[in-house]
Amino acid sequence: xxxxxxxxxxxxxxxxxxxxxxxxxxxxxxxxxxxxxxxxxxxxxxxxxxxxxxxxxxxxxxxxxxxxxxxxxxxxxxxxxxxxxxxxxxxxxxxxxxxxxxxxxxxxxxxxxxxxxxxxxxxxxxxxxxxxxxxxxxxxxxxxxxxxxxxxxxxxxxxxxxxxxxxxxxxxxxxxxxxxxxxxxxxxxxxxxxxxxxxxxxxxxxxxxxxxxxx
Numbered sequence: 001x002x003x004x005x006x007x008x009x010x011x012x013x014x015x016x017x018x019x020x021x022x023x024x025x026x027x028x029x030x031x032x033x034x035x036x037x038x039x040x041x042x043x044x045x046x047x048x049x050x051x052x053x054x055x056x057x058x059x060x061x062x063x064x065x066x067x068x069x070x071x072x073x074x075x076x077x078x079x080x081x082x083x084x085x086x087x088x089x090x091x092x093x094x095x096x097x098x099x100x101x102x103x104x105x106x107x108x109x110x111x112x113x114x115x116x117x118x119x120x121x122x123x124x125x126x127x128x129x130x131x132x133x134x135x136x137x138x139x140x141x142x143x144x145x146x147x148x149x150x151x152x153x154x155x156x157x158x159x160x161x162x163x164x165x166x167x168x169x170x171x172x173x174x175x176x177x178x179x180x181x182x183x184x185x186x187x188x189x190x191x192x193x194x195x196x197x198x199x200x201x202x203x204x205x206x207x208x209x210x211x212x213x214x215x
Contacts, residue, residue: 003032004050008063011041015071017063026058027051037176100125100211108199117146117192122213127187129180129210135172138200143167148190163191180210187211 014034021031032046043063051059106116120127130143147161164185187193193209 002049004047006045006047006059008043009041010043010063011036011038011068012043012063012066013068013070016069017066019071020062020066021059024058024062027055029055037178039176097126097212097214100213101208102211103206103208105204105206107204108197109202110199113197113199116195116197118209120187120189120191123189124214125187125211126184126214127193127209127211128184131208132172132177133175133206134203135174135177135205136200137174139172140169140198141167141172142169142196144194145185145187146192146194148192
């Protein structure tokens, strides 16, 4: 049995919708996972196998009637902003983390587009996510971190040395792709986040790099 995707042009709460699917006795196929995006507003329900026409109608009805509110355990308690440190979002020892999201546009030709680089502009950052806009079905990419001469510790004093690779021929979702890791990578100034992008057509893609400056 193959996982089957059902896509809806509506933003749902994934936890609540999952509970609603499990409670619907007419749906006998188990849910694999639910993904949502806010731009565009879309909910993607992955079922462990293809639904029957009747089960698909039940799923359509659940999504149509769904109210996008979090489950009680997911609700965020209100906190006065006056009790929070100014700008600093998180403390790490005696240092603080600051959100430093950057965007960059790349003009692509059909086929392989190599060495699309973004150089880290801060002394030390934690890198944990990336967003790509204006891709299309069939586009895929490799994501790497490249050293700069003298940046990293021995024995890595080498220009253009690949330090790590985070993505391997990853297919990029049409229009908007987002990938955020639950753990981060420590990068230093002038190291480069590199994308090798295989594009189906000539176009421009737009990339956001989710960085957090440590200082």
